[in-house]
Each structure stands twice: as structure tokens, then as C-alpha cells.
Amino acid sequence: MRLPRSGGFLALAGWPHLAALTLLELFLLVEPTAVALVTGELVGRLAQGAAGQGPAGMGTMLALLGALLVIGNVLRATSRPLAERAGRRIDAAVREELTARVLALPTLDRVEDAVLQDELTTMRSPLLTWTDEGIGAAAVGRFRAGLTMAGLVTAMLVLSSVVWWWGPATAAVALLLGRLRARRWREFFAVVSGTMPAALRGRAWSDMLSDSRDAKEVRIFGLTGWLERHAEENIADAVRQVTGARLALLRRELSVFLGWAVTASVVYVAVASSGEVSVGRIAAVIGAVSAMFVISMSSQDQDMAEAAAPAIDAVTRIRALAPGLEPPPAPDGTGEVALRDVRFGYGQAPVLEGVTLTLRRGEVIAVVGVNGAGKTTLAKLLTGQYRPDGGTVVIEPSAYAVYQDFNRYELSAYDNVRIAAPEATREQVEAAALAVGATELIERLPRGWETVLSPKYDGGGDLSGGQWQKIALARAALAAACGARLLVLDEPTANLDIEAELDAFDRIRQVRGRAAVVLISHRFSTVRRADRIVVLSGGRITEEGTHDELLAASGEYARMFDLQARQFKEST
Ligand SMILES: Nc1ncnc2c1ncn2[C@@H]1O[C@H](COP(=O)(O)OP(=O)(O)OP(=O)(O)O)[C@@H](O)[C@H]1O
Incomplete structure (x- = not known):
């Protein structure tokens, strides 16, 4: 045979x-x-x-x-x-x-x-x-x-x-x-x-x-x-x-x-x-x-x-x-990326159930929830990396995502930013780094923009966790400048101190252009500044609204916010 x-x-x-x-x-x-x-x-x-x-x-x-x-x-x-x-x-x-x-x-x-x-x-x-x-x-x-x-x-x-x-x-x-x-x-x-x-x-x-x-x-x-x-x-x-x-x-x-x-x-x-x-x-x-x-x-x-x-x-x-699959549904012209009644699980047990969410152009949405609530899974569904088991996800083809475990390429600092939009010009790449405050750290590297970001290479350099995150944010800024309509930022600032995170968030807001931004974060100091906040719990969206609306509702969001605010006060 x-x-x-x-x-x-x-x-x-x-x-x-x-x-x-x-x-x-x-x-x-x-x-x-x-x-x-x-x-x-x-x-x-x-x-x-x-x-x-x-x-x-x-x-x-x-x-x-x-x-x-x-x-x-x-x-x-x-x-x-x-x-x-x-x-x-x-x-x-x-x-x-x-x-x-x-x-x-x-x-x-x-x-x-x-x-x-x-x-x-x-x-x-x-x-x-x-x-x-x-x-x-x-x-x-x-x-x-x-x-x-x-x-x-x-x-x-x-x-x-x-x-x-x-x-x-x-x-x-x-x-x-x-x-x-x-x-x-x-x-x-x-x-x-x-x-x-x-x-x-x-x-x-x-x-x-x-x-x-x-x-x-x-x-x-x-x-x-x-x-x-x-x-x-x-x-x-x-x-x-x-x-x-x-x-x-x-x-x-x-x-x-x-x-x-x-x-x-x-x-x-x-x-x-x-x-x-x-x-x-x-x-x-x-x-x-x-x-x-x-x-x-x-x-x-x-x-x-x-x-x-x-x-x-x-x-x-x-x-x-590995046969080919049908391409996912494209946006329907309304300019909205959406999940409708989505159900998804990795195995038998569903991780998300009945999730409906619409993203509008230029809007910043924060997603919060306890560990394992399904935030990253939601982000991956939004960018089309997983297909839902039920319901529909309308995928935005020009999306860019920065995940918690974003790639650290053994390439020059320049290519590490440019990789988000390979067709970008030098000016665009440098402007993206400037926009998220990464220029100084890049220029301090042994060979500046040309330094390979890995100590394995002769003349190569390495960055701290927070510095790497600035590189990843520069990628997102570049993608937005080059026309991305959706930015998914999955805890991109977890390694930054609070001040740096707030600063990074403001900068992303400024460069987002017409892109919808989905921000996943455990830090409520950042989350509260989003246009809209959704709370994921038990695989469902249980709360949705602005910071003030959710505080007024005295639900899980208010409880999590209070807890963090109290801890912050106690430690300072
Ligand atoms: N590739 C995978 N294969 C199987 N199960 C997975 C996979 N990724 C995530 N899960 C499971 O799906 C659930 C949701 O995970 P997910 O990463 O979406 O949560 P999260 O809300 O982003 O958590 P965290 O705040 O800890 O990042 C978890 O129970 C997790 O164990």
C-alpha cells in the first residue's frame, strides 16, 4: 500500500x-x-x-x-x-x-x-x-x-x-x-x-x-x-x-x-x-x-x-x-465588529456562553474578569484565531493584537516594531515608537535601532519586561497608523508601573485613530478610563457600561474596583 x-x-x-x-x-x-x-x-x-x-x-x-x-x-x-x-x-x-x-x-x-x-x-x-x-x-x-x-x-x-x-x-x-x-x-x-x-x-x-x-x-x-x-x-x-x-x-x-x-x-x-x-x-x-x-x-x-x-x-x-475551512464572515459594511450569541469551549466545557458584544470605531472597550474568566479567549475569537462553536463572530480583517505572551523576535529593534506593518516607512516606524514613549530606550541600545534584541548575538541587547512591552505597544501604534481597524491589547502593560501604564494607555488612545480598541487589564486605574467596560464572569458578559455606571450598579465590577482601591490605599 x-x-x-x-x-x-x-x-x-x-x-x-x-x-x-x-x-x-x-x-x-x-x-x-x-x-x-x-x-x-x-x-x-x-x-x-x-x-x-x-x-x-x-x-x-x-x-x-x-x-x-x-x-x-x-x-x-x-x-x-x-x-x-x-x-x-x-x-x-x-x-x-x-x-x-x-x-x-x-x-x-x-x-x-x-x-x-x-x-x-x-x-x-x-x-x-x-x-x-x-x-x-x-x-x-x-x-x-x-x-x-x-x-x-x-x-x-x-x-x-x-x-x-x-x-x-x-x-x-x-x-x-x-x-x-x-x-x-x-x-x-x-x-x-x-x-x-x-x-x-x-x-x-x-x-x-x-x-x-x-x-x-x-x-x-x-x-x-x-x-x-x-x-x-x-x-x-x-x-x-x-x-x-x-x-x-x-x-x-x-x-x-x-x-x-x-x-x-x-x-x-x-x-x-x-x-x-x-x-x-x-x-x-x-x-x-x-x-x-x-x-x-x-x-x-x-x-x-x-x-x-x-x-x-x-x-x-x-x-x-488539515483541509481548508471556509473563511470567517467579513464585516457587513456597518463598520462594526461583533460577537453574537457566541459559545466557545476548548473541550467539552464551554468557556464562553451567549456572549454578544459590538465594537464601534474609535471606541475603547475594557474587558475585566477574574483569572480564567475567558478574556484572552474572547480576544482570540475577535481576531479570528478560534472559530465559535455556536453564534457568529464578524471578523475585522485589519486587526492587530498584542497578547500577554507577545513575540520577542530575535531581530533588530527596528524590525521588532516594523513587523506589525512590514510595508510601513521608516518615518512611520519611528513615529510609532515615539507615540508610545519607546524612542529613548531604543536609542540607548548599543547600536540604536539596528541592535538585535537578543543577548545571543554579538552586539545584541536585551530589554526589561516593561521595555519589551513598550516595543509591543509601538507595534500596535504602528498597526493603527497603517490602517488597522481593531486593536486588541491583552494585558500589554502588566509589566509597567502604574504611572507608565496610564501614560501608555493615554498614548494608545491618542494614536488609535478610527480603530476600535479592546483592552484587557486587571488594573482598574487604567480600566476606568475606557469608554465602555464589560465584565466577564462564568463565561458570560454580566455587566456592561461606563466606570461610573458600573460603580452605581454596585455589582461585581464595583466590588473588584473597591477591593483594588482599598489595597492600593493600604499599601501607600
Ligand atoms: N489553548 C487552550 N486549551 C485549553 N484550554 C484553554 C486554552 N486557553 C485557555 N484555556 C482555558 O480557558 C479558560 C479561559 O482562559 P483565558 O486565558 O481566556 O482566561 P483569562 O480570563 O484571559 O485569564 P487570565 O486573567 O488568567 O489571563 C481557562 O479555564 C483556561 O484554562
């Missing part, structure tokens, strides 16, 4: 490559038998010469043999790079296709899907394929393995020219031993695949030892020994299983080789006792048996296909898992 699938991958190498590879491989497969035939003929004529009949046509035969050997060696040297190139082209095409498929997934929940992530890990894992180019190498390998049949047929014809049944009999043994060997390799790779989860777990543990993000806590809490123990436990178990399987494979390989030795010996004895007098034919038969042995046993290509089988299966499943 695997053949058509790898055949499908093969086409990705491109027809010119495949045609060149086919011609070259066919020549190389027929070449050992042709060399055997010409050598046999040459030896025969030499024997005739020794018998006094004169070495007729020796020059031509020698030239032919020389040409075969030279061309064979040149093409053999070309064959591997050509096959590798074809394999790499296939890998590149598969990567491109899968990346496009995952990027085309309209919602984040599909990308986060555990099954999809597992399949992607399996597909990429060099542990499975033992090479970075597994699928390509496998598809080309299987193709080359198919071509070996041509070599087998040629060698078979030579053997049958002496005694008709020798050819089919030897070829049958060759095929049988080849299949046996392939099955052993399949068993071996099944063991390797089985150890994948443990090996990946072990790698995850050991990655924590060297990952710079984890290094701080690993050292502070003295976790090195603990992590090493877990890494070793998982990896040692995987290595033990693979080593055992490898030893078993070696033993079985030996028996296959012995099988061949016996077959070759039988043919040689049969030739010797057949009364065949032509030295040339004897040499050709010996050459043909050797060629058959080489062809059926050098099945690395076949092995490669076995190794990559799980990766090929994973790609097939990813293709099935």
Missing part, C-alpha cells in the same frame, strides 16, 4: 530530474551484467588466441570494456548527488506544502490540535528517518529499488542463455532473499518508531538543560540532576531497545548473506559440472550471479523507504487532518 504514496511524492522531484535519474540508474543496473558479458567474450577470445586461432576483434572488445567501465564509474559518481538532489527537491516541496497547509488553517485551535502537532513532530523527526531528508530520500530510494528489477532481468537473461531455468531460479532466490531482508528492516524500523515517544521525551528533558530560557530556573532551583535523570531514563530505554533490534537485524542479515553464498555456490557448481566449455560464458555467468547479488542486496534504497514510512504516513494524515 505504501508504493503509490511514495510514487505521489516522487513526482515532486520534477520530471527532468526523474528522467535523468531513470536513464542513469538503468545504465548502472545493466552495466555489471554488460561488463560480465564483455569480459566473458574477451576471456573467450583470449582462450581462442591461446589455442592458436588468433584474437579476432580484441581491440573493439577492449575498447567496449574500457568505455563501459569509464562511463559506469563516471555515472556512478553522478548517481548519488543526483538522487540526493531529487530527494531534497521532494523534501522542499513537502515542507512547503505542509507549511502552506498549516498557515492556511484559519484558526489557531486547528494549529494547536494535539494530533496535528504529533504528526508534525513525527514527520520532522530525524530520529525516525535518521536523516534530515527522509521522505525525499525514501521516495527516490523506492523508485531506485523498483528500477533494480531491470538489472535483475538482464542478469537473468544471461544465466538463462546457458541453462534456461537458471535465470528464473536464481532471480527467484534473489527476490525472496531481498524481500526477507526488507521485512527484517521493516521490523527494525518498527522498533525504532516504537521508541519515538520515549526518545522525544528524553530530548525534551535534555533540551531544558541547555535552553537559555529555562537555564535561569534550572540553576536557581538546582534542577540539573533531576532533569538529567529523566532525560537519561527515557533516552537509555530507547537506546537499549534500538541496540537490541540492531543486533537481531545483524544476525538476520548474516543468514541472508549465507543464503546467497549457498545460491551462488550451487550455480557455480552447476556451471562447472554442466560441460560448458566456453570460458567466456563461464565468466559471464559468474559475473551475472555477482550482479544479481549486488542488485538485490544493496537495497539501501529500499531500507531508506522503510525508515521513512512513518514520516510518509504522518504527511498523509496531516493532509487529511
